Amino acid sequence: MNQRRISKSIQIGNITIGGGAPIVVQSMTNTDTRDVMSTINQIRELEEVDCELIRVAAPDMEAAGAIREIKRGISIPLVVDIHFDYRLALAALEAGCDGLRLNPGNISEPDKVGTVARAAKERGVPIRIGVNAGSLPKTADPQLSVAEQMVEATLEQIKLLEDLDFDLIKISLKAFDVPTTIKAYRSIAEKIPYPLHIGITEAGLPRTGVIRSAVGIGTLLYMGIGDTIRVSLTAHPREEVIAGYEILKSLDLRQHGPVLVSCPSCGRTEVDLISLAEEVGRRLETVKKPIKVAVMGCVVNGPGEAKDADIGIACGKGRGVLFRKGEQLRTVKEKDFVQALMTEVERL
Numbered sequence: 001m002n003q004r005r006i007s008k009s010i011q012i013g014n015i016t017i018g019g020g021a022p023i024v025v026q027s028m029t030n031t032d033t034r035d036v037m038s039t040i041n042q043i044r045e046l047e048e049v050d051c052e053l054i055r056v057a058a059p060d061m062e063a064a065g066a067i068r069e070i071k072r073g074i075s076i077p078l079v080v081d082i083h084f085d086y087r088l089a090l091a092a093l094e095a096g097c098d099g100l101r102l103n104p105g106n107i108s109e110p111d112k113v114g115t116v117a118r119a120a121k122e123r124g125v126p127i128r129i130g131v132n133a134g135s136l137p138k139t140a141d142p143q144l145s146v147a148e149q150m151v152e153a154t155l156e157q158i159k160l161l162e163d164l165d166f167d168l169i170k171i172s173l174k175a176f177d178v179p180t181t182i183k184a185y186r187s188i189a190e191k192i193p194y195p196l197h198i199g200i201t202e203a204g205l206p207r208t209g210v211i212r213s214a215v216g217i218g219t220l221l222y223m224g225i226g227d228t229i230r231v232s233l234t235a236h237p238r239e240e241v242i243a244g245y246e247i248l249k250s251l252d253l254r255q256h257g258p259v260l261v262s263c264p265s266c267g268r269t270e271v272d273l274i275s276l277a278e279e280v281g282r283r284l285e286t287v288k289k290p291i292k293v294a295v296m297g298c299v300v301n302g303p304g305e306a307k308d309a310d311i312g313i314a315c316g317k318g319r320g321v322l323f324r325k326g327e328q329l330r331t332v333k334e335k336d337f338v339q340a341l342m343t344e345v346e347r348l
């Protein structure tokens, strides 16, 4: 794995992004921002699964104004997503947002961007320049590849902000196409010092969207690129946060709750291993300890294959063996598999 690119750090509320800080997991609400209670409730649900930064859309003045009240009901920093109308950004700043996201594809006029940057600077609020392949500025050069057009649009907007002596900048260049996204991030990472928010945009339904995001985000992280991640899924945003941590855990970049190791089962398996692993997975959802738990389908290979698990069960016919770090603890009856495993998890 490549060494992490060291970026300039910025502060969004009490969260540090870049400069070698742990990679931040973020998400975006899908409630109507004007519906303050629903939005607060959804953000609180996300806080429960350790979402560290939340973004809300502000499509009109009422939504931008609602930020003040939403902020009072939540504990994590809040970024406001602005398209088309720079005055919404000013209203969101006025209402106390911790960060802004602007899309250069629909707000790029220097005077408007300048007005927002000056107001953000007064309050020490960072701005993410969020370029999307689907909404590139009209001035983009069609001779260039999509990735190059994204990079050009980003550099132009950065120059605009730097000319105003504004450097609380974060960057994203997202596409649905994974190779385009990777190409764009690799290119920009060499050209600028600012922290990068990475993700694959409109990645789809959870089953395919998580894979698409894991391939894109995972590849970039493996290259040392990325300071904060958002998995975008057509699902409850809780799924995005869970997937985000799973990607980081897969690369050993963050620890977060348990890891479940379970074998695919085979002709040696004599229990309903899929149901058992699903049940253990459900029970582990509320466990916060960074432990490795194994559910294996046979006693012959199970304990050895999962010997680095902190606790595991290897299932035989009607009975199974509980093991810790590859060492056998005791034999348990099939009806007690889940309970015995969870008791050991609590003891760890």
Ligand code: SF4
Binding pocket: 263, 264, 265, 266, 267, 268, 269, 296, 297, 298, 299, 300, 301, 302, 305
């Ligand atoms: S651990 Fe045992 S049951 Fe599971 S796949 Fe391997 S050999 Fe088959």
